[in-house]
Amino acid sequence: xxVIEQPAATRHPLKARLGRLAExxxxxxxxxxxxxxxxxxxSSTDLRGRIVEIRSETADAATxxxxxxxxxxxxxxxxYLRIGVDIDGVRRWRAxxxxxxxxxxxxxxxxxVKAIPDGLVSNFLVRRARPGLVVxxxxxxxxxxxxxxxxxxxxxxxxxxxxxxxxxxLRNAIDSLDDVVLLHSAPTPDDVIFDAELRELAATGxxxxxxxxxxxxxxxxAADLEAIVPDLAERETWACGPVGMLDxxxxxxxxxxxxxxxTERFRPALAAIGEGGTVTFGTTDLxxxxxxxxxxLDVGEDAGVLMPSGCRMGICFGCVTPxxxxxxxxxxxxxxxxxxEGDGVLVQTCISAAAGACTLAR
Amino acid sequence: MTAIQxxxxxxxxxLSAEDIEALGRELDEIRxxxxxxxxxxxxxxxxxxxxxxxxxxLASRAVLLFSLFPPAWFVGTAGLSISKxxxxxEIGHNVMHGQWDWMRDPKIHSTTWEWDNASxxxxxxxxxxxxxxxxxxxxxxxxxxxxxxxxxxxDQKWSKFYLGQPLWNFINACLFEYxxxxxxxxxxKYLKGRKDKAVFQAEVKRVxxxxxxxxxxxYLVHPLLSGPSALSTLGxxxxxxxxxxxxxxxxxxxxxxxxxxxxxxRASTVGETRGQWYLRQxxxxxxxxxSKFLHLMTGNLSFQIEHHLYPDLxxxxxxxxxxxxxxxxxxxGLNYVTGSLPRQLGSAWKKVFRLALPNDLKDLATRSKPARxxxxxTDRVRVAA
Numbered sequence: 001x002x003v004i005e006q007p008a009a010t011r012h013p014l015k016a017r018l019g020r021l022a023e024x025x026x027x028x029x030x031x032x033x034x035x036x037x038x039x040x041x042x043s044s045t046d047l048r049g050r051i052v053e054i055r056s057e058t059a060d061a062a063t064x065x066x067x068x069x070x071x072x073x074x075x076x077x078x079x080y081l082r083i084g085v086d087i088d089g090v091r092r093w094r095a096x097x098x099x100x101x102x103x104x105x106x107x108x109x110x111x112x113v114k115a116i117p118d119g120l121v122s123n124f125l126v127r128r129a130r131p132g133l134v135v136x137x138x139x140x141x142x143x144x145x146x147x148x149x150x151x152x153x154x155x156x157x158x159x160x161x162x163x164x165x166x167x168x169x170l171r172n173a174i175d176s177l178d179d180v181v182l183l184h185s186a187p188t189p190d191d192v193i194f195d196a197e198l199r200e201l202a203a204t205g206x207x208x209x210x211x212x213x214x215x216x217x218x219x220x221x222a223a224d225l226e227a228i229v230p231d232l233a234e235r236e237t238w239a240c241g242p243v244g245m246l247d248x249x250x251x252x253x254x255x256x257x258x259x260x261x262x263t264e265r266f267r268p269a270l271a272a273i274g275e276g277g278t279v280t281f282g283t284t285d286l287x288x289x290x291x292x293x294x295x296x297l298d299v300g301e302d303a304g305v306l307m308p309s310g311c312r313m314g315i316c317f318g319c320v321t322p323x324x325x326x327x328x329x330x331x332x333x334x335x336x337x338x339x340x341e342g343d344g345v346l347v348q349t350c351i352s353a354a355a356g357a358c359t360l361a362r
Numbered sequence: 363m364t365a366i367q368x369x370x371x372x373x374x375x376x377l378s379a380e381d382i383e384a385l386g387r388e389l390d391e392i393r394x395x396x397x398x399x400x401x402x403x404x405x406x407x408x409x410x411x412x413x414x415x416x417x418x419x420l421a422s423r424a425v426l427l428f429s430l431f432p433p434a435w436f437v438g439t440a441g442l443s444i445s446k447x448x449x450x451x452e453i454g455h456n457v458m459h460g461q462w463d464w465m466r467d468p469k470i471h472s473t474t475w476e477w478d479n480a481s482x483x484x485x486x487x488x489x490x491x492x493x494x495x496x497x498x499x500x501x502x503x504x505x506x507x508x509x510x511x512x513x514x515x516x517d518q519k520w521s522k523f524y525l526g527q528p529l530w531n532f533i534n535a536c537l538f539e540y541x542x543x544x545x546x547x548x549x550x551k552y553l554k555g556r557k558d559k560a561v562f563q564a565e566v567k568r569v570x571x572x573x574x575x576x577x578x579x580x581y582l583v584h585p586l587l588s589g590p591s592a593l594s595t596l597g598x599x600x601x602x603x604x605x606x607x608x609x610x611x612x613x614x615x616x617x618x619x620x621x622x623x624x625x626x627x628r629a630s631t632v633g634e635t636r637g638q639w640y641l642r643q644x645x646x647x648x649x650x651x652x653s654k655f656l657h658l659m660t661g662n663l664s665f666q667i668e669h670h671l672y673p674d675l676x677x678x679x680x681x682x683x684x685x686x687x688x689x690x691x692x693x694x695g696l697n698y699v700t701g702s703l704p705r706q707l708g709s710a711w712k713k714v715f716r717l718a719l720p721n722d723l724k725d726l727a728t729r730s731k732p733a734r735x736x737x738x739x740t741d742r743v744r745v746a747a
Binding site for chain 2 (some may be wrong): 091315
């Protein structure tokens, strides 16, 4: 959830007075709770968007066209946004790269999503979401971007959906890039997202496109790089793709004298699930080992952390604390709750135990 | 009622320790079967109720801008009363119980919700969720038993103060939201020197700040916006608050005060197992039977028994678990207290009148020592006010 800041000083005095009147009338709610009834995209406190179109890209990838709500700040190509959708009644947040050009006349933005096996949000967006759906948004963020003055020679290395942030850059900056090589890997020709558009760019000479179909040609090896891109040493590189590919590239760059390598990693949201694990308490940054049977509330208190608490039996919700990341298990039902940074998942510490490493906000 | 532990015939005497744990497991299974199926339909339900309530409030307040016109006054007041009841009961009470926390929507979450009631949600959550729900009907622990101003159990010590309790109860019903705030402030505890002064003063400040905001809205800003209808709008808002207060007070009286609902001694809860806790909740609450609309307007607290067993179960699912819970009552030979609203409310009021007098009327005549069937050192009962 993103808060839209509006400095009071810039507001017109009459508008500010009306705003205060609206607050008086709306209490204990806020005026936007009522204006949301009419148009959730006009909210001055919460950034939202509405899905306008869902365009199929490949069998398992789609571009989601979104009309962003009031307060959306233009992104820098290559950045991603966090999107929150309600799936089976539960809000889930994930990050996806922006793929839209900045100068769209209609002001719409796009993300391109590949449905991964068991991926709750990606499958929902690609297969179940429909135009008209209101989604929660966060302001764009990320430093996987091109510098203001682009280097003379650029290499993009992408794998699978790793093409998405690069597509965002190409659509916006291709005219200012003199010499671009794009080395893209995908299992088969049908899996290449933006295939037609990339080929068109290559046909006009805007970039050199090298597509590797890993089902038949095998995974990219670092040793092959010099052969595929002979002037590798002269190119600044941006890479995005599976963890294995990025690890391999980083290792290669570490032992070879080359121009900088920039990488973008989208780690899978699920943390390792197990019995017990290390628990980090955010307010103190204290990390302790916990077993799988002790409530996190007891773990924290035993470690001297000032924990909010209540009935200690799971009924009063007085101990609810944000789970920043990791997994916990409900000691009553065995149910696992997992969170990645920014998900805003709250857990009852009195009936939850560590199920793998986890971090609590308090 | 007399605390179950001091009754001549304990209605749980036929249950062995194993029976009580087995009963607990059965209730756990019912809980899990419903929790596992929470989903989109439930989320849609609460969003719909919130959406409807807010639109109803907006529309009612808009109509009341013309409240000089009698039909507008009537329609607007009725709409605002219903809106306030929905906001307090089906929405506020249940959201603050964490019934909708699983949706992970920060706008509908126990940690962020603030309700249209004098008591700030943080304070209410403490006295209600932590004290009342954990220590339900435990004499000397659960202040909901008479709110500290009434005697609603034979085992609560009588004093002359209680002679006026029908009147205290009526006044409390009229001013219920302020009564709840005073109760959550633990004024009685403070006066007896058992509450930190700085904490108390900070809480008083917060309550007054909230009351000020609400009073400004209902009794100043909104009437002024009505222009020539200012006075009649003020009257309409006061009426809506009064209707809401009476209604919520009545529903809540039906939850624990009618006859056949049991109370418990403080000693009996020491080392309580999950099964024993369930058993106490089963016997310490009573339902109201009625239509779907009645259930909605009571915030599904007409399923008080189910609510006490599963305080965090989404309220729209209580109706579904009620027959399963009732089967457990029958299987273990326990009394499931339920009745129509007039019957349960009448029963609760009857108790308020009857217990205004000491258990043994001779005590009233002698006016000497308060009535006490037998001394119970551990069960001190607080009397506020």
